[in-house]
Amino acid sequence: MPSDDRRLQARRKPRQVRAELTRERILTAAAHxxxxxxxxxxxxxxxxxxxxxxxxxxxxxxxxxxxxxxxxLVRHIDRGRWTSADQLDLSPGTLEALVRxxxxxxxxxxxDDPQLLRIMIEQAPVSRDLLDTIDRHGKMRVGQVRDLLxxxxxxxxxxxxxxxxxxxxxxxxxxxxxMADPRTTGMEALENELVAMVTRYLRGDRPAPGGQADxx
Amino acid sequence: MPSDDRRLQARRKPRQVRAELTRERILTAAAHxxxxxxxxxxxxxxxxxxxxxxxxxxxxxxxxxxxxxxxxLVRHIDRGRWTSADQLDLSPGTLEALVRxxxxxxxxxxxDDPQLLRIMIEQAPVSRDLLDTIDRHGKMRVGQVRDLLxxxxxxxxxxxxxxxxxxxxxxxxxxxxxMADPRTTGMEALENELVAMVTRYLRGDRPAPGGQADxx
DNA sequence: GTCTATACAAAGATAGAC
DNA sequence: GTCTATCTTTGTATAGAC
Numbered sequence: 001m002p003s004d005d006r007r008l009q010a011r012r013k014p015r016q017v018r019a020e021l022t023r024e025r026i027l028t029a030a031a032h033x034x035x036x037x038x039x040x041x042x043x044x045x046x047x048x049x050x051x052x053x054x055x056x057x058x059x060x061x062x063x064x065x066x067x068x069x070x071x072x073l074v075r076h077i078d079r080g081r082w083t084s085a086d087q088l089d090l091s092p093g094t095l096e097a098l099v100r101x102x103x104x105x106x107x108x109x110x111x112d113d114p115q116l117l118r119i120m121i122e123q124a125p126v127s128r129d130l131l132d133t134i135d136r137h138g139k140m141r142v143g144q145v146r147d148l149l150x151x152x153x154x155x156x157x158x159x160x161x162x163x164x165x166x167x168x169x170x171x172x173x174x175x176x177x178x179m180a181d182p183r184t185t186g187m188e189a190l191e192n193e194l195v196a197m198v199t200r201y202l203r204g205d206r207p208a209p210g211g212q213a214d215x216x
Numbered sequence: 217m218p219s220d221d222r223r224l225q226a227r228r229k230p231r232q233v234r235a236e237l238t239r240e241r242i243l244t245a246a247a248h249x250x251x252x253x254x255x256x257x258x259x260x261x262x263x264x265x266x267x268x269x270x271x272x273x274x275x276x277x278x279x280x281x282x283x284x285x286x287x288x289l290v291r292h293i294d295r296g297r298w299t300s301a302d303q304l305d306l307s308p309g310t311l312e313a314l315v316r317x318x319x320x321x322x323x324x325x326x327x328d329d330p331q332l333l334r335i336m337i338e339q340a341p342v343s344r345d346l347l348d349t350i351d352r353h354g355k356m357r358v359g360q361v362r363d364l365l366x367x368x369x370x371x372x373x374x375x376x377x378x379x380x381x382x383x384x385x386x387x388x389x390x391x392x393x394x395m396a397d398p399r400t401t402g403m404e405a406l407e408n409e410l411v412a413m414v415t416r417y418l419r420g421d422r423p424a425p426g427g428q429a430d431x432x
Numbered sequence: 433g434t435c436t437a438t439a440c441a442a443a444g445a446t447a448g449a450c
Numbered sequence: 451g452t453c454t455a456t457c458t459t460t461g462t463a464t465a466g467a468c
Contacts, residue, residue: 005244015451018451022451038256038338040254040255040256040257040339040443043442043443043444043445045442045444052454053452053453054453055444055445055453055454056392056445056451056453057451057453059445060449060451063445064444065444077223090342106237123257123339123362124254131242149433157409157412162409165410166409166410169389169390169393170386173385173386174385174386174387177385189378190378193373193382195381196417196421197386198413199415200416200419201412201416202415205412234433235433238433256461259460259461259462260463261460261462270434270436271435272435272437272464273433273434273435273465274433275463276434279463280462280463311468386435
């Protein structure tokens with residue numbers, strides 16, 4: 001018995017950490033495979049292959065394919081909290097600076113899979129529960145922006161709710177498009193135009209506050 | 217023989233029209249099924265069921281599932297030619313009027329399936345050929361808008377190419393979002409905000425031309 | 433022309449050896 | 451813990467009766 005214990009001890013692999021590592025590799029592989037092939041064509045076999053393990057091993061870490069996507073989604077949501085939310089709140093700079101921060105934030109958040117996942121939930125069987133979570137998260141972001149707009153003195157639009165939705169969606173989706181487009185060389189051009197569009201929109205019909213009129 | 221002919225004549229069903237009608241029903245059903253379930257989960261069985269025919273009959277009208285999507289796509293492209301392209305070109309009204317026409321056009325074109333199809337091609341095995349056609353079509357629309365912008369005196373942005381892409385995509389995608397959102401009651405709010413955003417963007421940093429400065 | 437029944441293929445998931 | 455081999459399910463597509 002004691003000898004048995006010792007053998008077990010000696011042979012024991014670092015279960016927790018190594019298992020966790022394998023889980024990560026599977027998730028990373030899945031993210032890439034889903035991104036490349038879509039959810040349906042992103043088969044578990046392909047995921048296992050890319051992760052460098054067998055299909056059998058994969059199923060030791062996840063009960064089924066949907067669970068992999070679900071995990072991917074919740075992580076994305078958790079990670080997606082606004083890195084700059086507080087920062088933005090505290091810096092009462094120009095309206096343009098605020099907008100630029102929003103755009104930059106969107107670009108940054110798109111580094112490791114943007115709304116690729118948003119597209120995915122349209123074709124994947126996501127649980128009602130998870131869908132609600134995603135929805136809540138989206139609404140939260142819109143709400144944050146709405147509040148930001150409400151507080152800024154230079155904002156001149158009336159319908160803040162519609163404006164916030166419009167802005168969040170437009171910035172996010174345009175960022176995604178540009179990143180997905182192989183022709184895109186740099187993000188500067190888009191960032192500038194996006195900032196310009198949103199800023200001028202938010203200022204309202206009035207010219208720049210305090211600006212000297214450039215009548216021609 | 218003559219009697220045979222008469223019987224055939226008497227029994228002859230209106231093949232052309234009826235067959236064409238069935239084809240339409242299949243396509244309509246497919247559009248709805250794809251929209252609801254996505255391409256992968258939008259099975260031929262479901263399509264047949266929704267069309268009110270059997271799976272066997274479906275395959276008498278289309279050689280395979282992909283062909284159904286392909287037909288759907290080409291029709292969308294054909295139908296999608298700008299109804300108002302000439303009209304827009306000929307009416308040198310205000311910039312806002314031009315933008316509003318663009319937005320209205322997008323809304324109208326979204327009645328019977330917008331870029332639901334665009335999303336679909338990301339998960340469906342579309343032929344390279346068809347993909348190119350779609351791409352050409354998109355570029356054409358962007359080019360049209362670019363030219364329209366170039367000609368209008370009130371447009372004050374420098375990077376017309378980026379601006380045209382940004383506008384076309386933003387208008388199209390926001391329209392789609394609003395229509396897909398069950399909370400949406402009417403399209404007026406979005407239309408107005410969209411028009412406001414794009415118009416102010418296009419005017420550039422200058423105040424409205426000839427406008428008296430509203431300095432506060 | 434339309435149906436039912438079924439062949440065939442592909443992908444998800446499991447069993448059991450090592 | 452990981453693998454290979456295999457079962458099961460599901461969806462596309464066809465065959466043949468009516």
